[in-house]
Amino acid sequence: MVNKKTVKDVDLKDKKVFVRVDFNVPLNDNREITDDTRIRAALPTLQYLREQGAKLIVASHLGRPKGQFNEKYSLKPVAKRLAELLGIEVKMAPDVVGPVVEQMAQELQPGEVLLLENVRFYPEEEKNDPEFARKLARLAEIFVNDAFGAAHRAHASTAGIASYLPAVAGFLMEKEINFLSRALNNPERPFVAIIGGAKVSDKIGVIENLLGKVDALLIGGGMANTFLKAMGYETGKSLVEEDKVNLAGELMNKAKEIGVKLLLPSDVVVAPRIEAGILSKIVAVDSIPAEEMALDIGDKTSELFREEILKAKTIVWNGPMGVFEVEPFDRGTVAVAEAVAVSGALSVVGGGDSVAAVEKAGVADKITHISTGGGASLEFLEGKKLPGVEVLNDK
Ligand SMILES: Nc1ncnc2c1ncn2[C@@H]1O[C@H](COP(=O)(O)OP(=O)(O)OP(=O)(O)O)[C@@H](O)[C@H]1O
Numbered sequence: 351m352v353n354k355k356t357v358k359d360v361d362l363k364d365k366k367v368f369v370r371v372d373f374n375v376p377l378n379d380n381r382e383i384t385d386d387t388r389i390r391a392a393l394p395t396l397q398y399l400r401e402q403g404a405k406l407i408v409a410s411h412l413g414r415p416k417g418q419f420n421e422k423y424s425l426k427p428v429a430k431r432l433a434e435l436l437g438i439e440v441k442m443a444p445d446v447v448g449p450v451v452e453q454m455a456q457e458l459q460p461g462e463v464l465l466l467e468n469v470r471f472y473p474e475e476e477k478n479d480p481e482f483a484r485k486l487a488r489l490a491e492i493f494v495n496d497a498f499g500a501a502h503r504a505h506a507s508t509a510g511i512a513s514y515l516p517a518v519a520g521f522l523m524e525k526e527i528n529f530l531s532r533a534l535n536n537p538e539r540p541f542v543a544i545i546g547g548a549k550v551s552d553k554i555g556v557i558e559n560l561l562g563k564v565d566a567l568l569i570g571g572g573m574a575n576t577f578l579k580a581m582g583y584e585t586g587k588s589l590v591e592e593d594k595v596n597l598a599g600e601l602m603n604k605a606k607e608i609g610v611k612l613l614l615p616s617d618v619v620v621a622p623r624i625e626a627g628i629l630s631k632i633v634a635v636d637s638i639p640a641e642e643m644a645l646d647i648g649d650k651t652s653e654l655f656r657e658e659i660l661k662a663k664t665i666v667w668n669g670p671m672g673v674f675e676v677e678p679f680d681r682g683t684v685a686v687a688e689a690v691a692v693s694g695a696l697s698v699v700g701g702g703d704s705v706a707a708v709e710k711a712g713v714a715d716k717i718t719h720i721s722t723g724g725g726a727s728l729e730f731l732e733g734k735k736l737p738g739v740e741v742l743n744d745k
């Protein structure tokens with residue numbers, strides 16, 4: 351990992367270790383975990399710490415409880431799942447800080463695990479309050495940050511605490527940063543980025559930064575419509591971010607200037623509304639009906655994108671090519687996922703929906719690295735520094 355200390359660089363024997371993880375997992379109405387990927391992803395670090403004889407104080411946020419205790423956001427279901435995965439008892443703290451929690455931390459034996467309650471039950475967490483960070487730090491002797499998914503947040507348990515304890519990265523943090531840096535900073539070429547999804551304003555910064563690094567940029571999904579509009583096409587009722595149309599035009603000019611291939615759909619799947627099984631048709635981008643919406647890339651575009659993807663040696667993908675949750679608007683995304691899977695390139699996929707799409711296409715095991723970070727991987731790709739990484743001790 352770039353110049354930052356990791357759990358391998360510190361003596362952990364008999365030490366109380368505060369491990370920040372991102373156990374912000376999806377729960378259903380019965381508060382059952384519907385996807386435990388993020389818990390599994392932290393296991394190598396937790397197991398290693400246990401094997402080294404450390405006493406683990408594990409902390410995470412869950413959802414956005416807005417700074418107050420709320421049973422709905424309790425980490426209790428996570429404690430249960432973590433215990434099953436580790437095959438040991440996980441003690442659940444009734445709180446995050448305070449004398450009871452301190453006592454529980456004090457009584458831990460080497461290899462034992464204590465899970466704190468949701469750190470966001472305290473408003474001080476998101477404010478990165480130094481006094482709160484100091485209280486967290488009092489529980490332990492070393493800070494391990496393995497919460498890549500929350501590394502773009504400068505909060506007390508992800509950043510502030512590092513002012514008071516030796517601070518090192520866990521294995522997941524190391525792996526995420528390594529793959530993303532490899533893709534971004536020293537990519538084997540051709541380097542192709544695929545950007546889709548719906549949040550144009552969130553991702554336009556990523557496009558800006560990637561333009562200077564990639565050989566080709568493929569834009570699909572809702573994102574593409576804003577660019578099509580900038581090219582002067584009728585986009586009908588499609589999702590378009592009007593206030594980003596000019597910027598999209600500027601980015602297309604920039605791509606031309608620096609000789610980067612920017613590929614947009616040449617055809618799209620249109621329908622009057624988003625509805626499973628609704629009658630849809632494929633039209634050229636200059637023939638989008640005024641009363642319809644572009645909801646997926648068309649077959650010609652899938653083929654065009656596929657050709658480019660198959661040439662790539664490095665691929666970064668964020669955001670689906672269409673409304674993939676609703677059939678038949680999943681076809682473009684599935685086609686792209688399949689192309690990435692057979693490309694043989696180093697491939698990195700990030701973002702909740704993109705990961706779901708890769709899983710839906712059944713090719714998750716063919717992707718080199720699936721990031722556990724949504725916002726965090728995007729900010730990394732934008733070239734921003736992640737506070738949760740910056741605060742770690744240099745080698
Ligand atoms: N043409 C389109 N029109 C409307 N919505 C679209 C279109 N194409 C994709 N979408 C929607 O975009 C959403 C995903 O976009 P989003 O930008 O959130 O991607 P993501 O992979 O989840 O990234 P992140 O986790 O960073 O938010 C999906 O719900 C999908 O239905």
Ligand SMILES: O=C(O)[C@H](O)COP(=O)(O)O
Nearest residue numbers: 372374499500503724725
């Ligand atoms: O799910 C995520 O992207 C992380 O857990 C961060 O959550 P947040 O956006 O609520 O800070």
